[in-house]
Amino acid sequence: MTSSVHPEVAPSGTGCVECLESGGWWFHLRRCTECGHIGCCDNSLGRHATTHANSTSHSVICSFEPGEDWFWSYQTNEYMEGTPLAPPLHHPVDQSVPGPAGRVPADWQDQLMGS
Numbered sequence: 001m002t003s004s005v006h007p008e009v010a011p012s013g014t015g016c017v018e019c020l021e022s023g024g025w026w027f028h029l030r031r032c033t034e035c036g037h038i039g040c041c042d043n044s045l046g047r048h049a050t051t052h053a054n055s056t057s058h059s060v061i062c063s064f065e066p067g068e069d070w071f072w073s074y075q076t077n078e079y080m081e082g083t084p085l086a087p088p089l090h091h092p093v094d095q096s097v098p099g100p101a102g103r104v105p106a107d108w109q110d111q112l113m114g115s
């Protein structure tokens with residue numbers, strides 16, 4: 001299997017690309033290790049990291065959360081060994097979780113559990 005990890009590519013930004021465009025919000029963030037796309041996790045309403053992987057065939061993501069350093073392969077549906085990536089390795093530590101600040105509804109936990 002060929003690796004699609006491009007360690008030199010910087011992340012696209014500090015938040016989910018699609019959520020930022022649409023005015024949405026996210027729970028946790030994931031980084032595409034091939035093009036740097038930042039998307040929201042499968043526990044977010046948008047699930048844009050998985051949508052991105054499905055629409056591009058970019059198959060490896062890693063966490064974009066502070067303190068997390070795992071990689072995930074959509075090809076094998078398993079965690080995998082990662083490669084050191086271009087910084088930053090996570091969103092700013094003062095960024096709210098969920099985020100972005102000001103767009104997260106008060107009942108966000110209910111919304112995620114009901115999704």
Ligand SMILES: [Zn+2]
Nearest residue numbers: 016040046048
């Ligand atoms: Zn999103």
Ligand SMILES: [Zn+2]
Nearest residue numbers: 032035037058
């Ligand atoms: Zn990508």
